[in-house]
Structures are given as structure tokens and as C-alpha cells.
Amino acid sequence: MPSTGWRPLRLLLRLLLLCALWLGGVAAWIHWVGERDQVAQADAIIVLGAAAYDAVPSPVFEARIEHGLDLFRRGYADRLIFTGGYGGGGARFAESQVARRHAIRQGISADAILIESTSQTTYQNLFEARRLMLEHGLRSAIVVSDPLHMARALRLSRGLGIDALGSPTPITRFRSFRTRWEFLAREVYFFHRDLFVRPQ
Numbered sequence: 001m002p003s004t005g006w007r008p009l010r011l012l013l014r015l016l017l018l019c020a021l022w023l024g025g026v027a028a029w030i031h032w033v034g035e036r037d038q039v040a041q042a043d044a045i046i047v048l049g050a051a052a053y054d055a056v057p058s059p060v061f062e063a064r065i066e067h068g069l070d071l072f073r074r075g076y077a078d079r080l081i082f083t084g085g086y087g088g089g090g091a092r093f094a095e096s097q098v099a100r101r102h103a104i105r106q107g108i109s110a111d112a113i114l115i116e117s118t119s120q121t122t123y124q125n126l127f128e129a130r131r132l133m134l135e136h137g138l139r140s141a142i143v144v145s146d147p148l149h150m151a152r153a154l155r156l157s158r159g160l161g162i163d164a165l166g167s168p169t170p171i172t173r174f175r176s177f178r179t180r181w182e183f184l185a186r187e188v189y190f191f192h193r194d195l196f197v198r199p200q
Contacts, residue, residue, distance in 0.1 A: 023188060030187050033154065034147030038165040043138040044114075045077045046129045046164075048122060048145040048153060049084020049095040057098050060146065065099050067169045068144045069106060076142060080108065081132055082115045083125035122149070123156050123199035130160050139163055146172050148183045152190055156199055 047068040050061035057065055065082075072080050080103065084095025093101075094117035104110055114136065116128035126143075133141065140163040145153045147168040157164035172180075 026188050026191055027184055030148060030151045030184065030191070033151040033166065034149070034168050037167050037170075039071060039076055039142055039167040040165055042077045042140040042142045042163075042165060044079040044081050044129075044133060044141045045071050046081045046083065046126070046141045046143050046157075046162075047099060048125050048143065048149070049082070049099075049119065051087060052084070052091070052093065052095045052098040054091070055093050055098055055101065057095075057102055061095065061099070062102070063169045063171060064144050064146070065102055067167065069103055069108065071142060071144070071167060072108065072112070078112065079136070079138060080113045081129050081141070082113065083119055083129050085116075085118045085120050085124075121200060122153060126153070126156050126160055126162065130162055133162070141165070142167050144169065146183070148172070148180065148187055152187055152194070155194070159199075 045068050047064050050064060051058040052061055061084075068080055068082075071077065082096040082099035082103070084099070086094045094115075096115035096117050100110075100113050100115050103113060114132045116132060119125045119128045129141070133139070141157070143150070143153050143157055143162075143164050143166050145166075145168065150166045150168045154164055154166045
């Protein structure tokens with residue numbers, strides 16, 4: 001008969017295997033959501049904030065802005081909502097202000113753009129976007145962000161009562177294995193954190 005001393009070890013190995021399978025499943029789901037483009041007619045396009053360097057959007061933010069502008073030009077919504085507050089280091093412009101300036105320089109009417117300049121996190125981006133939607137009678141939105149960020153963005157949007165569809169950027173700036181792995185690991189962490197801690 002097998003020694004009973006091996007039972008705790010076998011149990012531990014089974015638990016580790018189950019944990020690995022669970023984490024792999026969550027990671028696969030995050031990746032799958034990020035590969036789907038749900039774009040359809042909506043009232044607004046919400047572009048989630050990212051870093052800006054003074055008055056210039058970072059490559060990650062520029063990719064989000066450009067995708068939002070592309071959807072707007074293709075007629076999927078009549079309003080653009082840019083989100084993002086002031087970064088560190090005494091930034092002169094909020095992320096959303098940088099995005100608005102970028103859009104206007106490309107011929108987008110200022111009347112079609114709404115911004116908020118107080119948010120610092122994804123949840124706050126979406127909370128403030130919802131406030132703007134309520135103020136302007138907007139019900140549905142296309143959420144634009146990086147592919148691996150999309151699962152969390154949609155989950156938070158729907159938790160806030162936004163009728164949201166996801167449209168990830170077609171080209172992500174997180175291209176190397178290392179950056180994509182770090183981004184995915186972070187999103188897996190946030191998935192579990194949000195189960196127990198209210199997003200902020």
C-alpha cells in the first residue's frame with residue numbers, strides 16, 4: 001500500500017495543478033476577449049487614458065486615440081469621450097486634453113468631443129465617462145483600449161451600468177514577449193483583486 005506520508009504531497013500537487021489550470025484559464029479568457037472586436041453602432045466612443053508626455057500622447061495612448069478617431073470617422077458614434085487626468089511630474093495637460101488637441105488637429109469638431117480631466121485609474125476613467133454620458137443623454141458606448149486591457153475595461157464598464165461594447169486597438173504597442181507577459185500578468189492579478197476589493 002502507498003505510504004500515507006505521500007498523501008499531503010499529492011494533495012498539494014493537485015492543488016497547485018488546479019491553481020495553474022485556473023490561472024491559465026483566466027489568462028486565456030483575457031486574451032480571447034482582447035482579440036474580439038464587438039464594434040457596432042453606439043452613442044459614444046470612450047477612449048481610455050494612458051500616459052502623455054506634456055502635450056504629446058505616448059505611443060500607447062496615440063494608438064488608442066487613433067483607433068477611436070477611426071471608429072468615429074466610420075460613423076459608429078457621434079460623440080468621442082476622452083478620459084484621463086494629470087500625470088505626475090507637474091504635467092501641464094491632462095491626458096484627455098492631449099487627446100482632444102490631437103483629435104482637433106486631425107479635423108474632428110470640438111463639439112463632438114467630451115473630456116474629463118480628473119481620473120487616474122481605469123475605474124475612474126469609466127466612472128467619469130459614465131457621468132458625462134448621463135449628462136448628455138448617452139446610453140451606449142464603444143470602449144477603446146489595448147487588447148489585453150479590454151476584459152477588465154468591459155467588466156468595469158458593465159459594473160457601472162454602461163451598455164458597453166469593446167473595440168481593442170488593432171495594433172498594440174505591447175509587442176515584445178516580455179511586455180505582453182507583464183501586461184497579461186497584471187490583468188490576471190486585477191481580475192482576482194476585483195473579486196474581493198472594490199475597484200477605485
